[in-house]
Amino acid sequence: MRPGPTRYRRTAPALLGLATAAALTALPAGARAAEPPPADGPVLSYVVNTHTGPAATRLAAWEIARAGGTVVHSYQQIGVVVAHSGNPAFAATLRATHLFGSVGATRTAPLAAALETDPVALGAAEAVRAADTAPAADDPLQPLQWDIRAIGADRAYTVTPGSRRVLVGVVDTGIDDTHPDLAPNFDAADSVDCVSGAPDTTPGAWRPTAAAPGSYHGTHVAGTIAAARNGIGVTGVAPGVRVAAVKVAEPKQSLFYPESVVCGFVWAAEHHMDVTNNSYYIDPWYFNCLNDPDQRAVVEAVRRAADYAARRGTLTVAAAGNEGWDLAGSSITDTTSPDDATTTTRTVDPRACLDLPAGLPGVVTVSATGARGLKSSYSNYGRDVIDVAAPGGDSTAYQPPTAPATSGGILSTMPGGGYAYLNGTSMASPHVAGVAALLKSVHPYASPRELTRLLEHQADPLACPDPYDIDGNGTPDAVCQGPASHNGFYGHGLVDAYRAVTR
Numbered sequence: 001m002r003p004g005p006t007r008y009r010r011t012a013p014a015l016l017g018l019a020t021a022a023a024l025t026a027l028p029a030g031a032r033a034a035e036p037p038p039a040d041g042p043v044l045s046y047v048v049n050t051h052t053g054p055a056a057t058r059l060a061a062w063e064i065a066r067a068g069g070t071v072v073h074s075y076q077q078i079g080v081v082v083a084h085s086g087n088p089a090f091a092a093t094l095r096a097t098h099l100f101g102s103v104g105a106t107r108t109a110p111l112a113a114a115l116e117t118d119p120v121a122l123g124a125a126e127a128v129r130a131a132d133t134a135p136a137a138d139d140p141l142q143p144l145q146w147d148i149r150a151i152g153a154d155r156a157y158t159v160t161p162g163s164r165r166v167l168v169g170v171v172d173t174g175i176d177d178t179h180p181d182l183a184p185n186f187d188a189a190d191s192v193d194c195v196s197g198a199p200d201t202t203p204g205a206w207r208p209t210a211a212a213p214g215s216y217h218g219t220h221v222a223g224t225i226a227a228a229r230n231g232i233g234v235t236g237v238a239p240g241v242r243v244a245a246v247k248v249a250e251p252k253q254s255l256f257y258p259e260s261v262v263c264g265f266v267w268a269a270e271h272h273m274d275v276t277n278n279s280y281y282i283d284p285w286y287f288n289c290l291n292d293p294d295q296r297a298v299v300e301a302v303r304r305a306a307d308y309a310a311r312r313g314t315l316t317v318a319a320a321g322n323e324g325w326d327l328a329g330s331s332i333t334d335t336t337s338p339d340d341a342t343t344t345t346r347t348v349d350p351r352a353c354l355d356l357p358a359g360l361p362g363v364v365t366v367s368a369t370g371a372r373g374l375k376s377s378y379s380n381y382g383r384d385v386i387d388v389a390a391p392g393g394d395s396t397a398y399q400p401p402t403a404p405a406t407s408g409g410i411l412s413t414m415p416g417g418g419y420a421y422l423n424g425t426s427m428a429s430p431h432v433a434g435v436a437a438l439l440k441s442v443h444p445y446a447s448p449r450e451l452t453r454l455l456e457h458q459a460d461p462l463a464c465p466d467p468y469d470i471d472g473n474g475t476p477d478a479v480c481q482g483p484a485s486h487n488g489f490y491g492h493g494l495v496d497a498y499r500a501v502t503r
Helices: 054-066 090-096 124-133 146-150 217-226 258-270 293-311 425-442 448-458 497-502
Strands: 044-049 069-075 080-085 102-105 167-172 242-247 275-278 315-319 332-337 344-348 364-369 388-391 410-414 418-422
Touching: 044 090, 044 258, 044 293, 054 069, 054 080, 054 090, 069 258, 080 258, 080 293, 090 102, 090 293, 102 293, 146 388, 167 217, 167 258, 167 425, 217 242, 217 410, 217 418, 217 425, 242 258, 258 275, 258 293, 275 425, 293 315, 315 425, 315 448, 364 425, 388 425, 425 448, 425 497, 448 497
Parallel strands: 167 242, 167 275, 275 315, 315 364, 364 388
Antiparallel strands: 044 080, 044 102, 069 080, 332 344, 410 418
8 A cells, every 4th residue: 555644533532421402302202211231331332313303302211211321312314313322231122122123333443543644744845836826816825726627616706706696515624603714604504513413513613623533634625625825825626605513523523423424414404505525434343344233323323414414415534544455455454443442353344344434325425636747645445436536735845746837735714814735535535526516516405316427427537547657667556447437546536626617
């Protein structure tokens, strides 16, 4: 595997000792609550998948109490209940009732894990040079955004910057809405903190937690999507649309637990978000395997939430990951999971073990390209897995950009009003979310399925490199399969913002 940035890592302890966010709902008529079992283990979070509607979730609440748990939040719309319990037999006890579709823990033992490579801050001298070379109509740092030119977004602005009616949710670590490049397009009314598994609408709760590793991530993603074209800093792919923060990263060390993402998807659905960007995988397992009862329950809960969002009109866009894996292969050796406890080495079949949310049906999965248009050295790939590709950056030793840009990374906004370069499929995915927002602007009645087809049709086909020898050492680094119109490296091709608004 070629070295590169890891897909954004979220590391956090379990929510030990936290008060639940909602009281236990009423018991069924005539029922008497049993004495809960002793809580002699660590308090973990669980998803309980039941039928939809209030009657089913009330019954679930009763059984959860009997098993020694407390309800955090009930999503009656999709039949998912988030619960906490210190009973080590909690999940087994609920499964034994045969009343639920599945029950599973969303985490293992708490332990900090590794974080992705640090951002590279924009140098003052480089910023001055960029501002001096920028045409009067451009933002001062736009000459450094090779990625914007690569997908024709600079030409798309001349047609439309995107509609204010279009709302993109950034499901991530939060957004610094005070950044001058983000404030004009930020939608506070539709922003939320979903970290606990229940929506928190306290003003400002959606902002990143400054002390958390990687807290900058959501702000960087938001800038790529919709940094305003306002004479300041950088320009986003769709600088006329609105963005909202859907904070789902645990604030101590930035783990993205399943219950937080379930909350985020349901929130996006009910707040009429047209697109969500998801530049993460769900912790603590890189792949959730259906033969494991806990992981199967996580897959079911997240799938229900994503399907609900799609039915309500939200397109989900997700990063493919940064391990250089062939996600269409027969086996992958995963040495990264669980990332909230001692990791183990396991061999997984990516066709039976899902990378969430990117591996779900209906999700647009994005691979990354570098400044020279090749698949980024780190980007995951796979025939019939990747839908489209977009700039994510790469090591300058592999794919240096052309002048005036000096970095092969993606330049975007950072908390506190700054800017920095990052590389990763985390950076590729928001380019696609931005193009999807432009498509929604010119096709306001397009459904998520129709937006997906439009994304595929506007993409510029890219042929498989033969061979793919990214470091030039004479040995192929990965094998691309399929024709230019649909292959394992680039899917249907590189997204094209100009074609999106002119075809």
